[in-house]
Amino acid sequence: MADWRLRLAPDAWLLRGPAGAQRAPVEGDPASALAQLAPARRGGKLQVVLGDGALRYLALRWPDGVRSGGERAAWLAHRFAQVHGVAAPEWTIVTDRDAVGAGAIACAVPAALVAAVRGFADAHGLRLDGVAGGFVDAYNRLRRGFDEAAGEFGALALARDGRLSVGLWREGEWLGLRSQALGADVAATARAMIEAWRLGSGQGEAGGTLYAVGFTPEGPAGWRALRREDAAWA
The missing domain is CATH 3.30.420.380 (Nucleotidyltransferase; domain 5)
Structure with missing residues (x-):
């Protein structure tokens, strides 16, 4: 430490x-x-x-x-x-x-x-x-609490410091990562990013879990959407 x-x-x-x-x-x-x-x-x-x-x-x-x-x-x-x-x-x-x-x-x-x-x-x-x-710092710290099922997608979305940073993975392999200025509808923007990467992966039928920090998430249809806290960021 x-x-x-x-x-x-x-x-x-x-x-x-x-x-x-x-x-x-x-x-x-x-x-x-x-x-x-x-x-x-x-x-x-x-x-x-x-x-x-x-x-x-x-x-x-x-x-x-x-x-x-x-x-x-x-x-x-x-x-x-x-x-x-x-x-x-x-x-x-x-x-x-x-x-x-x-x-x-x-x-x-x-x-x-x-x-x-x-x-x-x-x-x-x-x-x-x-x-x-x-983003990487938060992912490494929070990943111990991630529990998406084997074979499903996982996504982390962070809304803080005026930015939205979103990453998508499946079975440990990264499929997308982007950081951009916060917009008016954070949940919809994060969901759209994930949808595009998910469909582009060729594995779009798999379910997944979206973990979010700083806002209330809305995942793609059939996904779990969970809000997380990251007190260590302060």
Whole structure:
């Protein structure tokens, strides 16, 4: 367990640790705002969570014939440039190392943020204990309570920090992941995303469970829709 938790919200960095919490407003460059924070003591483990608004996500399936590390890196770079218009050196791309099957999730992070977080840890003698996006952090924390039946779909939808982030999986394999600004009808938007991915998977007849944080969900026909709490996000 980390001693310190650093989170990037839309308008501030939030640092929580043994001595309480600190807040550093972000009024421009998030990286430079980190200098306003000062842990009460040196040393310990630091967990970092970056809000989904700062990131770019992709759910993907590796094409046949793309196997080596170099081939996958080149293909990923092409996909992020094509879908999100981002590329190195301004962005750093990371992939899910624990992916099941041919599906995986990938994330592009501003390189300046990565450098700033590492610099903050070094300056205060902290050991980085992981850097994750808000959606992935929540999924990893809440997944122990997921109980969709074997062979069915599972989906997680988060409405917070002015964004809706939704992911869909089946039997451990990711089928879709998207984060976008909150709209007027959060439940309908989340359901529409899931429906599109479900039908596109070719396995649309399977049932599923939608887990939601921050709003009352409405799942596709025949699905369970369950609201969850995520107190650790605060």
